[in-house]
Amino acid sequence: xFSRVSAxxxxxxxxxxxxxxxxxxxxRVGFTLDALxxxxxxxxxxxxxxxxxxxxxxxxxxxxxxxxxxxLAESWTQVDPLTYDFRIRQGVKxxxxxTMTADDIVFTFERLTKxxxxxxxxxxxxxxxxxxxxxxxxxxxxxxxxxxxxxxILPAMLPVxxxxxxxxxxxxxxxxLATQTNGNGPFKLVEWRKGDAIILERFDDYxxxxxxxxxxxxxxxxxxxxxxxxxxxxxxAALLAGEADIIxxxxxxxxxxxxxxxxxxxxxxxxxxxxxVALNNAKKPFDDPRVRRAANMAVNKALIxxxxxxxxxxxxxxxxxxxxxxxxxxxxxxxxDIAAAKALLxxxxxxxxxxxxxxxxxxxxxxxxxxxxxxxxxxxRTKVVVGEGSTIRAKWAPGGEKKGDMxxxxxxxxxxxxxxxxxxxxxxxxxxxxxxxxxxxxxALLDAANVELDQVKRADLYKKAQVLVNKDAPWIFLWLPxxxxxxxxxxxxxxxxxxxxxxxxxxxVK
Amino acid sequence: MKPLALLGRTLQLVPVLLGVSVIVxxxxxxxxGDPVEIMLADQQxxxxxxxxxxxxxxxxxxxxxRFGVFxxxxxxxxxxxxxxxxxxxxxxxxxxxxATIELTLAALLLALVIAIPLGVIAAIKKNSLVDRLAAVxxxxxxxxxxxxxxxxxxxxxxxxxxxxxxxxxxxxxxEVAPVTYLLTIDSxxxxxxxxxxxxxxxxxxxxxxxxLPMAAVLTRVxxxxxxxxxxxxxxxxxxxxxxxxxxxxxxxxxxNALVPTVTVAAIETGSLLGGNMVVETVFGWPGLGRLVVxxxxxxxxxxxQAAVLFYAVTYVLLNFxxxxxxxxxxxxVKL
Numbered sequence: 006x007f008s009r010v011s012a013x014x015x016x017x018x019x020x021x022x023x024x025x026x027x028x029x030x031x032x033r034v035g036f037t038l039d040a041l042x043x044x045x046x047x048x049x050x051x052x053x054x055x056x057x058x059x060x061x062x063x064x065x066x067x068x069x070x071x072x073x074x075x076x077l078a079e080s081w082t083q084v085d086p087l088t089y090d091f092r093i094r095q096g097v098k099x100x101x102x103x104t105m106t107a108d109d110i111v112f113t114f115e116r117l118t119k120x121x122x123x124x125x126x127x128x129x130x131x132x133x134x135x136x137x138x139x140x141x142x143x144x145x146x147x148x149x150x151x152x153x154x155x156x157x158i159l160p161a162m163l164p165v166x167x168x169x170x171x172x173x174x175x176x177x178x179x180x181x182l183a184t185q186t187n188g189n190g191p192f193k194l195v196e197w198r199k200g201d202a203i204i205l206e207r208f209d210d211y212x213x214x215x216x217x218x219x220x221x222x223x224x225x226x227x228x229x230x231x232x233x234x235x236x237x238x239x240x241x242a243a244l245l246a247g248e249a250d251i252i253x254x255x256x257x258x259x260x261x262x263x264x265x266x267x268x269x270x271x272x273x274x275x276x277x278x279x280x281x282v283a284l285n286n287a288k289k290p291f292d293d294p295r296v297r298r299a300a301n302m303a304v305n306k307a308l309i310x311x312x313x314x315x316x317x318x319x320x321x322x323x324x325x326x327x328x329x330x331x332x333x334x335x336x337x338x339x340x341x342d343i344a345a346a347k348a349l350l351x352x353x354x355x356x357x358x359x360x361x362x363x364x365x366x367x368x369x370x371x372x373x374x375x376x377x378x379x380x381x382x383x384x385x386r387t388k389v390v391v392g393e394g395s396t397i398r399a400k401w402a403p404g405g406e407k408k409g410d411m412x413x414x415x416x417x418x419x420x421x422x423x424x425x426x427x428x429x430x431x432x433x434x435x436x437x438x439x440x441x442x443x444x445x446x447x448x449a450l451l452d453a454a455n456v457e458l459d460q461v462k463r464a465d466l467y468k469k470a471q472v473l474v475n476k477d478a479p480w481i482f483l484w485l486p487x488x489x490x491x492x493x494x495x496x497x498x499x500x501x502x503x504x505x506x507x508x509x510x511x512x513x514v515k
Numbered sequence: 516m517k518p519l520a521l522l523g524r525t526l527q528l529v530p531v532l533l534g535v536s537v538i539v540x541x542x543x544x545x546x547x548g549d550p551v552e553i554m555l556a557d558q559q560x561x562x563x564x565x566x567x568x569x570x571x572x573x574x575x576x577x578x579x580x581r582f583g584v585f586x587x588x589x590x591x592x593x594x595x596x597x598x599x600x601x602x603x604x605x606x607x608x609x610x611x612x613x614a615t616i617e618l619t620l621a622a623l624l625l626a627l628v629i630a631i632p633l634g635v636i637a638a639i640k641k642n643s644l645v646d647r648l649a650a651v652x653x654x655x656x657x658x659x660x661x662x663x664x665x666x667x668x669x670x671x672x673x674x675x676x677x678x679x680x681x682x683x684x685x686x687x688x689x690e691v692a693p694v695t696y697l698l699t700i701d702s703x704x705x706x707x708x709x710x711x712x713x714x715x716x717x718x719x720x721x722x723x724x725x726x727l728p729m730a731a732v733l734t735r736v737x738x739x740x741x742x743x744x745x746x747x748x749x750x751x752x753x754x755x756x757x758x759x760x761x762x763x764x765x766x767x768x769x770x771n772a773l774v775p776t777v778t779v780a781a782i783e784t785g786s787l788l789g790g791n792m793v794v795e796t797v798f799g800w801p802g803l804g805r806l807v808v809x810x811x812x813x814x815x816x817x818x819x820q821a822a823v824l825f826y827a828v829t830y831v832l833l834n835f836x837x838x839x840x841x842x843x844x845x846x847x848v849k850l
Binding site: 031038039041042044047048049050120126127129131132180183184196198199200201202204228230232233234235236238239240242243245246247248393394395396398436 | 547548549552554555560561562563564567568571599600601602610611614665666669670673674677680681682683684687690796797798799801802805806809
C-alpha cells in the first residue's frame with residue numbers, strides 16, 4: 006500500500022514540474038460554459054457571445070462608460086427613423102489575410118435576418134437585429150439598413166452582432182462555421198478543445214479596434230485560454246491555485262476568500278438585469294396606487310441586498326440600470342417606513358390589512374420570502390407560491406386572465422437601452438408588461454422616444470417617463486445584481502464591463 | 516459461447532432500447548420547461564422569433580409524431596440536431612465520449628488496484644486492525660458524496676500543496692495527435708512522456724473521486740469471497756499437501772475469489788457512468804456526463820435522448836461482459 010502511495014506522490018511531483026518555460030504571455034479565463042458553437046449567428050447564449058466577441062469584432066462596440074462607439078464601422082448616421090447608414094472602416098483584415106469589404110457586412114446581416122439563410126436554419130438572433138426591411142450596399146464603403154418600423158436601439162444592439170467573412174462562410178458552409186473561424190477580432194482561434202478549453206492567440210494584423218477606446222493596436226497578451234470550469238468551487242480553486250487569471254461568476258459567498266488571498270482580488274460591475282415585483286395593476290388591491298406605494302415603503306431593500314445578496318446589488322427606484330441610456334438619477338426613493346406604509350394602507354381602505362399571494366420561480370424563493378415577510382409586517386399578508394417558470398409566465402402573460410396578485414420578476418437589458426426594457430415591460434399591453442400597467446402619458450412619451458432622432462431629446466423623454474412610473478409604482482422596485490469576477494493581481498488593463506462582455510484586447514499579464 | 520446465444524443477447528437489446536426511449540421521451544415531455552424559452556431567455560425574444568425557433572426545432576409538431584420521427588431516425592443512427600449546439604447530436608456526443616471513457620477506465624483500474632489487495636488482506640487477517648480499517652474505509656468510501664470529496668481533494672492537492680491541477684484534461688503546451696483519443700495512451704504512443712505525466716496528473720484526482728465508492732464495494736466483495744474460498748475443502752487439501760501459504764493464497768484461492776469481484780466490477784462500471792456526471796462537473800472534465808447534465812438543464816431533448824440510449828446500450832453490454840467473464844473465470848458455468 007505504502008509503495009503505491011509513494012508512486013502516486015512521485016507522479017504528482019513530476020507533474021508539478023512545468024512542461025516548458027512559458028515565454029509567451031498567457032491569460033487564462035476560468036469560464037462557466039463552453040461556446041455552444043463558433044458561428045456568431047447561430048446561438049443565443051451570453052457565454053458563447055463573450056468568447057466569440059474576442060475573435061470577431063462588430064460594426065459598433067461600447068466604451069468603458071457603455072457609450073456605443075464605432076468599431077468595424079468608421080461612423081454612422083441615422084438618416085430618418087427608418088434608415089441608418091454605416092461607413093465601413095478600410096483596411097480591416099480577416100484572420101486569413103483577406104480584406105473586409107461592405108459585401109461582408111451585407112452578407113453577415115442578411116444571414117442574420119433572412120429566414121433559412123444559414124443552410125436552411127434561421128438565426129436565433131434574428132430579432133436582435135430588429136425589424137429590418139433590407140440591408141444594401143450603397144457604395145464600396147457604405148451599407149444602408151432600412152427598417153420596417155422605428156427601432157431606436159439598432160445601434161445599441163449592434164455591438165452583439167459579429168461580422169463574418171462572406172468568402173469563408175460560403176467556402177465552409179454554415180456547418181463549417183460552427184467549428185471554424187475566420188474572424189477580424191484581436192484574437193484568432195488556435196484550438197477548440199470542446200468542453201475543456203478554447204485557445205486563442207494574438208492576431209498580429211489586427212486593425213487596432215475602435216479609435217474611441219484607448220489603447221488602439223494589437224492585443225497585449227500573446228495567448229488567451231478560456232478554460233471551462235462549470236463548478237463554482239472548482240473555478241474559485243483554479244483562481245486561488247493560479248491556474249486561472251480571471252474567473253467569471255464568482256459566487257458572493259466566496260468573495261472574502263478571494264480577497265484574503267494575497268494574489269487575487271474581487272472586481273464587480275453592475276449587471277443588466279433589473280429585478281422587481283410586478284403588482285397586478287388591473288385588479289384589487291393593487292389597482293390603487295396608494296397600496297402599491299405602501300408596498301414599496303414596506304420593503305427594506307438595503308437589508309435584503311446586504312444579507313441575501315451579500316452587498317452585490319444596487320437598489321433601483323425605477324426600471325433602468327444606472328448604466329443605461331437615459332437613466333434618471335433624480336428619481337425619489339421609497340424610503341423604508343413601516344408606520345407611513347401602514348397609514349397609507351389604511352387610507353386606501355385596508356386598515357386591517359389584506360391577503361395576497363406572490364408568485365415566484367424556485368430560483369428566487371429566498372428573496373421572494375424576504376419581501377413577503379416585510380410586506381406582511383405592514384399588513385399586506387403575503388403567501389409565497391413557488392411555481393415553474395413557464396407556468397408562472399403563462400399566468401402573468403399580458404394577454405392572459407390577469408388573476409394573480411404579485412409576481413417576483415426580472416428583465417434583462419443587454420442593450421442598456423430603455424427601448425429594450427422600459428417599452429416591453431411598461432408600455433400598455435406590451436409583451437413583458439406583467440403588471441398590466443397602463444398610463445397614456447407614459448405610452449405617449451415612450452412612443453415619442455421611439456422615433457426621436459436627437460439622442461439628447463430621446464434621453465429626456467425616457468427621463469420624464471421614469472418620473473411618472475416612479476410615482477405610479479406599478480412594481481415594487483427592487484435591485485440590479487452585480488456581476489462578480491475574481492481576478493489575479495498579475496492582470497492589468499482589464500475592467501469588468503457592464504454589458505457582461507469579457508473584452509481581453511487591453512488585458513495584460515505581469 | 517455459442518453464436519445462437521450471442522444472437523439472442525443482441526436481440527434482447529431491442530426491447531430494452533425501445534423501452535428506454537419511451538421512458539425518456541415521456542419523462543422529458545412531463546418535465547416542465549420549454550427549450551425554446553430557455554434558449555431565448557437571455558434577451559427576451561419577440562413572439563415571431565419564438566415561433567421560428569419552435570418550428571426549426573420541430574417542436575410545433577405533436578408529441579407522438581416527434582417520437583415517431585425520433586425512432587425512425589435513431590434506427591438509422593441519426594439523432595437529429597442538438598437544440599443548443601445546432602449541430603448533429605452524434606458529433607457533439609462523439610467529441611465528448613473519449614474523455615468519459617478515459618476517466619471511467621482509469622477509475623475502474625484504480626478501484627481494482629485498491630480493492631483486490633485490500634480485500635484479500637482483510638480476509639486473511641480477519642478481525643485484525645487492517646480488516647477493521649478496511650471496513651471503516653469502505654464505509655467512508657460508500658458514504659462520502661463524490662461532490663464533496665472531489666472539492667476537498669482539489670483544495671488539498673491543487674490549492675494548498677499545488678502538486679496537481681484543479682481541472683481540465685491536459686495543458687495547452689501539450690498537443691498530441693489523436694490515435695485512440697485517450698490522452699494518456701496517445702501521449703505514450705506518440706513518444707511524449709512529458710505529456711503523459713501531464714495528462715496523468717489531470718486524471719488522478721477525478722479518477723480517484725470516481726473510483727472511491729466502487730473500490731469500497733469491491734473491497735467488501737473481495738473480502739467475503741476470499742473468506743469463503745479459504746474455508747473450502749480444496750484449500751484445506753492444499754494445506755494438507757504442504758503447499759506454501761503464499762502459493763495457496765495467490766495461486767489457488769485468489770483465482771476463485773476473483774470471480775464475484777470481477778463480475779460485480781463489470782456491472783458497477785455502469786454506475787460509474789452515473790458518477791461521471793458529478794465528477795466531470797466538479798473537475799471541469801470535458802466528458803459526456805457533464806454534457807448530459809447541462810443538456811437536461813436546458814431541455815436539450817435530442818441530446819438527452821441519444822445519450823440515455825447510449826448509456827442503456829453500455830449498461831446492457833457491460834452486463835453481457837460480466838456474464839462472459841464469469842464463464843471464463845468459472846468454466847463450470849455456461850451461458
